[in-house]
Amino acid sequence: MNWTPDQPLVRIRDVVKRFGQLTVLNGISMNVHKGDVICLIGPSGSGKSTLLRCINGLVPIDSGSILVEGQEVHDPKLDKLALRRKVGMVFQQYNLFPHRTALDNVMMAPIHVLKRKRDEVEVQARELIRKVRLQGKENSYPGELSGGQQQRIAIARSLAMNPDVMLFDEVTAALDPETVKEVLVTIRQLAEEGMTCIIVTHEMGFAREVADRVYFTDGGVIVEHGPPDQLLSAPKQDRTRAFLDKVL
Amino acid sequence: MGAGDACAGVYAVIANRADFPVLLPFRPGTGGEGFRLSAWHGAAVVTALVFAVALGEAHAQAGAATPSILATMLKWTPLLAEGFALNIAMSFLAMAIGTLVGVPLGLGQISLMLPVRTSSWFVTQFFRNSPWLVLLFYCMLLLPFEVHIGNTIVPLPGWLKSTIGLSLPVMANVSELVRGAVRSIPYGQWEAAESLAYTRMQTLWLIILPQCVKRMTPPWMNLYAILTVATPLTSVVGVSEAMTLTGDILSSEGRTELLVPMYLYLLLWFFLYCYPIARATLRLEKRFQVR
Amino acid sequence: MGLQPVWDWFRILHETTGIKLTIFYDAFDRARFFNGFLTSVRLMGVCLVFSVVIGVVGAWIQGSRFRVLRLITQGYIQFFRNTPPLVQLYFFYFALGAYLRVSTGNGLTVPLVSNFTWAAICLSFYAGAFNVEIFRAGIEAVPRETIEAAESLGYSRLRAYAYIVLPLAFRISLPALNNNLVNLIKTTTISYAIAVPEMLYVANQIWSDESNVPEMMNVLLIAYVSLVGVLVFVMGRWERAMRVPGYMP
Numbered sequence: 001m002n003w004t005p006d007q008p009l010v011r012i013r014d015v016v017k018r019f020g021q022l023t024v025l026n027g028i029s030m031n032v033h034k035g036d037v038i039c040l041i042g043p044s045g046s047g048k049s050t051l052l053r054c055i056n057g058l059v060p061i062d063s064g065s066i067l068v069e070g071q072e073v074h075d076p077k078l079d080k081l082a083l084r085r086k087v088g089m090v091f092q093q094y095n096l097f098p099h100r101t102a103l104d105n106v107m108m109a110p111i112h113v114l115k116r117k118r119d120e121v122e123v124q125a126r127e128l129i130r131k132v133r134l135q136g137k138e139n140s141y142p143g144e145l146s147g148g149q150q151q152r153i154a155i156a157r158s159l160a161m162n163p164d165v166m167l168f169d170e171v172t173a174a175l176d177p178e179t180v181k182e183v184l185v186t187i188r189q190l191a192e193e194g195m196t197c198i199i200v201t202h203e204m205g206f207a208r209e210v211a212d213r214v215y216f217t218d219g220g221v222i223v224e225h226g227p228p229d230q231l232l233s234a235p236k237q238d239r240t241r242a243f244l245d246k247v248l
Numbered sequence: 249m250g251a252g253d254a255c256a257g258v259y260a261v262i263a264n265r266a267d268f269p270v271l272l273p274f275r276p277g278t279g280g281e282g283f284r285l286s287a288w289h290g291a292a293v294v295t296a297l298v299f300a301v302a303l304g305e306a307h308a309q310a311g312a313a314t315p316s317i318l319a320t321m322l323k324w325t326p327l328l329a330e331g332f333a334l335n336i337a338m339s340f341l342a343m344a345i346g347t348l349v350g351v352p353l354g355l356g357q358i359s360l361m362l363p364v365r366t367s368s369w370f371v372t373q374f375f376r377n378s379p380w381l382v383l384l385f386y387c388m389l390l391l392p393f394e395v396h397i398g399n400t401i402v403p404l405p406g407w408l409k410s411t412i413g414l415s416l417p418v419m420a421n422v423s424e425l426v427r428g429a430v431r432s433i434p435y436g437q438w439e440a441a442e443s444l445a446y447t448r449m450q451t452l453w454l455i456i457l458p459q460c461v462k463r464m465t466p467p468w469m470n471l472y473a474i475l476t477v478a479t480p481l482t483s484v485v486g487v488s489e490a491m492t493l494t495g496d497i498l499s500s501e502g503r504t505e506l507l508v509p510m511y512l513y514l515l516l517w518f519f520l521y522c523y524p525i526a527r528a529t530l531r532l533e534k535r536f537q538v539r
Numbered sequence: 540m541g542l543q544p545v546w547d548w549f550r551i552l553h554e555t556t557g558i559k560l561t562i563f564y565d566a567f568d569r570a571r572f573f574n575g576f577l578t579s580v581r582l583m584g585v586c587l588v589f590s591v592v593i594g595v596v597g598a599w600i601q602g603s604r605f606r607v608l609r610l611i612t613q614g615y616i617q618f619f620r621n622t623p624p625l626v627q628l629y630f631f632y633f634a635l636g637a638y639l640r641v642s643t644g645n646g647l648t649v650p651l652v653s654n655f656t657w658a659a660i661c662l663s664f665y666a667g668a669f670n671v672e673i674f675r676a677g678i679e680a681v682p683r684e685t686i687e688a689a690e691s692l693g694y695s696r697l698r699a700y701a702y703i704v705l706p707l708a709f710r711i712s713l714p715a716l717n718n719n720l721v722n723l724i725k726t727t728t729i730s731y732a733i734a735v736p737e738m739l740y741v742a743n744q745i746w747s748d749e750s751n752v753p754e755m756m757n758v759l760l761i762a763y764v765s766l767v768g769v770l771v772f773v774m775g776r777w778e779r780a781m782r783v784p785g786y787m788p
Contacts, residue, residue, distance in 0.1 A: 274677065
């Protein structure tokens, strides 16, 4: 229970998840330490997005354990709110709240959920928006922003909760190629500042640049993992090689 | 949509999908229950009225003692106005009561607690499946003529009982409206709110419902128009509103050539009231599509 | 009769609790109410069938080349859709009905068309007007390219419509059609206003005779909700069976 920073920030052991007859996660184990940047790659349906959702408790698991800072995520007595404050998530479809401005979107959760004072939240929110290079867009509504801009606001929104680990679920998959880069730059910046990131992505070039370790999943299991240079250029497993041949 | 399927039934909202690749959108002229008023309808009613008055004058008996149809219509207009005011009053009240009760009922349909969900669903379906006229009869005949609340005695006149009777289907329709609107919000909104540690209540009040209000307003206004046009049903159960009064006027005047013009006149009143509402609804619909 | 014990139970119910359900234990009232129920069901059935037929025919005419036909159909639709059904009913029965009289042998005139028939005609056309729109929208939701694809496979225009467009259009329109039909059978109760002896009217007669308003009103409410409920259920099953997989309008 007493977690110390030398232990893994996120510890996943033998996680199994089924949807009806379909086994989406079939015994996944991994350790993520503070400051690690992990990329998950693999074919669609291999369970990557589901794994992310299991880590922050959006989806329950059937067996296994996930510990975030020593707390078991799927303990029924767990204070989910406390967990969500530590784990931030950014989605493929941005999911900004369309009826509020960009600034409001970033400010809402700290005010409503963390019950912090409006003034200090606003200062932090403006700083975050500046950090994602969208100063001047505070009063725009999501409908008025491009996909890449919306995604960066979504990142700022999750950062406003001061999480310890950020989960990125194929955040560039719904974007035009021109706007993909601006989002990747933002994520890389975060990674360089020491944020622990678990990124599900198709962008192999990005994974090579930014990841400390890359995990290749297929059919609900981790087939292979290792540093990006090694895995992406000289994979050991045939399945990995077959997948990379198709996408690279 | 694995995450969507995994969560409890009420969270399993169907995600917004782009148009199906091999089919165009399905757009009947109006919704299943609505009708869209336009200036043409007003023109049609006025034309028919003019025609009927002219025809009636031509058929009128030769005796010059009988006043013209137009003069008769004008003579009775104040009385008709009173009756019409009752129709409007009933429609306002029924809409207000129906909405006030319907919104919590609709939220009950998406509750996480099974008993609340089932009973809300049952009540909604029950009143959606009841004919409006039967509900009117039920309330007219079975509601007491006065209610004792504490020390005060509140009288329930006939028109009030009918209004309550009309508010029941409104309540059921509003409940369905609310449920449909909440379900139409993309599932991603719930996910995003949940991952930001919003509680379910907070998510509903701060994120989902504000977005629903815009979607619900045009069909809600349409429902009001339908309700207003349904208020003449209360004449069947004996309420002295515009329809009943028109019948009374016709029988007291006793002139057959007044029959069609008077009813067309009544139709014109309803049109003049409902048309601005229909226009406003159209404007709101267009505005809410842009965002 | 085999059911006599059942009827007697209701009589005992009345004697012990005062709940007066004469429609069960009194043979005359029983017959009256049953006939009223049958009339209701008959009216609903006739209107359902005819409104669909009118909808199909109207949708077909709307696609015709002849402008006159299209205009007439459009006029009909606008009239029936934009006036309240009660007013339409009165108009048909009192205004038109006053002119459509035939004389019997001995100098009297009787209405040519009974009130049941007027109600059936009026309500069928009322719902039919909406059905035309619904079927039309269903047909238009099938893109031109689909018909082109069918033709390039060798289907003639007519066959393409019969085998591809219409089945698709029907499946797409089904939810809206069901909504309309459910509204239709709820609306049939307004025929009370022109004294059609369906359930509501007959119940009125019974409670005037027997002074058992609460019992009759409750029976009525349950009876109507059940009838509508049956239709909703059947239509729902049919809708699910006819659903186009993956299509969510």
